[in-house]
Amino acid sequence: MPRRRRDRVELNAEINVVNLIDVMLLLLVIFMITAPMMQGGVDIALPKAEARPLESKGGLVVTVTRAGEILVGDTRMSLPEFRAAFRALAAQQSRQGVYLRADSNVGYGLVVQVLAVMRAAGVGDVGLVTEPEDVR
DSSP states (O other), X not given: OOOOGGGOOOOOXXXXXXXXXXHHHHHHHHHHHHHHHHOXXXXXXXXXXXXXXXXXXXXXXXXXXXXXXXXXXXXXXXHHHHHHHHHHHHHHHGGGOEEEEEOTTSOHHHHHHHHHHHHHTTOOOEEEOOEEOOOO
């Protein structure tokens, strides 16, 4: 006996969102795991000092690593390369300020040499970047 039109099974027109939620949560977990790995940078331990914080400007950042490497922005240089290239780099961005970040384990002599190169390039105002000191 054939079915009549009235006896038809009604279609369910709702979207099954359980699968979409599963995919979304999987992507969220993947991004949570990979996000810390995507943050680049140089691993340095800044010295601690009690200093008044400065307003952050988008100036030229020079970093001296624990291994004695010098980074201008993201470009690694040796001290002779830094001497040769800093005058041109400072001329481009010295209006916004120059900031020196040095690891606390770097020898005083290397930091003084970097500061001397900056002074010879005509940069008189250098911001020394530190971490705030823990006051107890």
